[in-house]
Amino acid sequence: MKYIVTSALPYANGKLHVGHVAGAYLPADIFVRYLRLQQQDVIYICGTDEHGTPISISADKEGITPLDVVARYHASIKEAFDGIGIEFDNFSGTAREEHYQLSQDFFSALHNNGHIQPKTTLQFYCEHDKRYLPDRYVEGTCPKCGTEGARGDQCDKCGQTYETTLLKSPRCKICGNEPEIRETKHWFLQLGRFTDQLKEWISHKDYWKENVRNFMLNLLEQGLIERSITRDLSWGVPVPLPDAEGKVLYVWFDAPIGYISSTVEWAKKLGNPELWKEYWLDPETQLVHFIGKDNIIFHALIWPAMLMGQNTRYCLPHDIPANEFMNLEGQKISTSRNWAIWVDEFVKEFDGEYLRYYLAANAPERQDADFSFKDFQQRINGELNNVLGNLANRVFAFAMKHFEGHIEQLDLDEESQSIINEADKGISEISEAYRDYQVKRNTKSIMDLARMGNRFFDERKPWVAIKEDNQHVQQTLWVCASLLQKISVAISPILPKHMQKLREMMSLPPITAWADASVRNDYILKDIKPLFTKIEDTAIEAELQKLHNMAKPEQPAEYLPVKPEITFDQFSALDLRLAKVLEAAAVPKTDKLLKLKIDLGFETRELVAGIAQSYSPESIVGKTVVMLVNLQPRKIRGIESNGMILAAHDESGLHVVLPDGGSPGAPVQ
Helix, strand or coil, X not given: CEEXXXXXXXXXXXXXXXHHHHHHHHHXXXXXXXXXXXXXXXXXXXXXXXXXXXXXXXXXXXXXXXHHHHHHHHHHHHHHHHHCCCCCCEEEEXXXXXXXXXXXXXXXXXXXXXXXXXXXXXXXXXXXXXXXXXXXXXXXXXXXXXXXXXXXXXXXXXXXXXXXXXXXXXXXXXXXXXXXXXXXXXXXXXXXHHHHHHHHHHHCCCCCCHHXXXXXXXXXXXXXXXXXXXXXXXXXCECCCCCCCCEEECXXXXXXXXXXXXXXXXXXHCXXXXXXHHHHCCCCCEEXXXXXXXXXXXXXXXHHHHHHCXXXXXXXXXXXXXXXXXXXXXXXXECCCCECCEHHHHHHHCCHHHHHHHHHHCCCCCCCEEECHHHHHHHHHHHHHHHHHHHHHHHHHHHHHHHCXXXXXXXXXXXXHHHHHHHHHHHHHHHHHHHCCCHHHHHHHXXXXXXXXXXXXXXXXXXXXXXCCHHHHHHHHHHHHHHHHHHHHHCXXXXXXXXXXXXXXXXXXXXXXHHHXXXXXXXXXXXXXXXXXXXXXXXXXXXXXXXXXXXXXXXXXXXCCCCCCCCHHHHHCCCEEEEEEEEEEECCCCCCCEEEEEECCCCEEEEEECCCCXXXXXHHCCCEEEEECCCXXXXXXXXXXXXXXCEEEECCEEEECCCCCCCCCCECC
């Protein structure tokens, strides 16, 4: 069986931060390294996403070309990946000849098969610059809250989105003049044509995360809407139609095609230009996309539809192990505020594999995680050093002192054999967990093997037994060394360089297969050095100080006036209850509404909530919320809404009230 593993293409308009790595890149790299230990035929493909309005704006501001912006960040991102040992078979980019040609071929096939249709829309046009203005090239006064400096399609102050043409007092960001509204033609992907095919395909994905699969099926039941796939821009893949001059493919359309074009580039580099077809055109190939949860719809619905609409029969995604988000010191990572840990800077201060270990041990697999410098220090010092490093140090030191570094395998007593049997069972479970992307679980399981070795060493007391029973001591040392050998294989997808260093000290060959964990060896120790080094408090304090110094201050909050007083009886009339969200789906043709199915314990209800800009459907499913249950029902977009969930709103967005515990139906008093 062949595998294609991809990570979401990082956008070439900024540097790489730890949140990116935790969500899409480290989990994929670990999975690929594991597959190779299992002797699987796998390629790991990625590249930078190099089109879109933000890159054009950056280029305009700096007086350089978009390609200059792309080249700078492509190099920066690749350097960061190298610093933490993320190894791609090919790391390409979407502003390359192979990608342009393939993207145009994709568009043409969909267009010729009737899946793309033109439509006239309204858009701002700058007479001074003689160009249509995409959303981010326009700013003005927010039509919702009246804030000046709002973007063309969204206000950062109130968080609301709107049609660009509703913006008040619009100004062209290039010249400052007021643009006019003109008609323009764009092309739309008719997603509804793929509804039945997508339903049939997703219905068999019972191994996907349940909330992701149910989210997709709910969207399909709601009905898919057409998606615009072109933009009036000069930077991007030109639309291959005679009446589409000055238009390019929208970045979300051409970006996933980059997975294929990067593979084409890989095959050419190997001198076998047709090799890519053996992977992408084999229906048995397992295509696995590692992404963040914000990319689920694109990879689970739109991208498969694009593949289904081709005349060439490409393999479809096998799995999409979407991860949650990584926060930083209790706050959301914000690149605009510089509240982030930039990978290229981090690896100048700390070992890149320390970051790999921490992000693996703290992986945001099923819920958002938090990067804390203090916790990072504790994990490295308390686990890598004090558990795994300590086991190696004490075993090696004792063997060097009493046996000249030679640890021979002997017939094992019952106690020693039981430790080996338990370790082999653990190694088998760790293997299965890697196959199921459970990296966080595996870091704990592997550390438990090291803890078992330390406990065994303590219980056997070789410093006492050496006076009377050399064979007993040799068994102890061999069992502990054998555990280290097994650990070296099990954790090598996470710490490849450190495990190679460990094996060199034990005179073991490089790891070539998962089965290397079970080979029985004699061990000859050499060039013994500490496996890990501790992180000092001063280093952590310096990083925290730098983080806070570099972060841009948040704008002071503005508060709405307190509403008029109400009586206690008026308040008592409100029936507030805990409720669990069972299902969630976007309301068609809206940007902010979700349709929710709610469990109140004694009954289920449906309601419409305006939270879609802050919460994706899959992120709210399963959550317990506070609900006003005796609000008079009303129709919203043709849906009867029976209740209201509580949420707060500030400059950072909307925040649904999520109680810590409680059962559906419990009254809030």
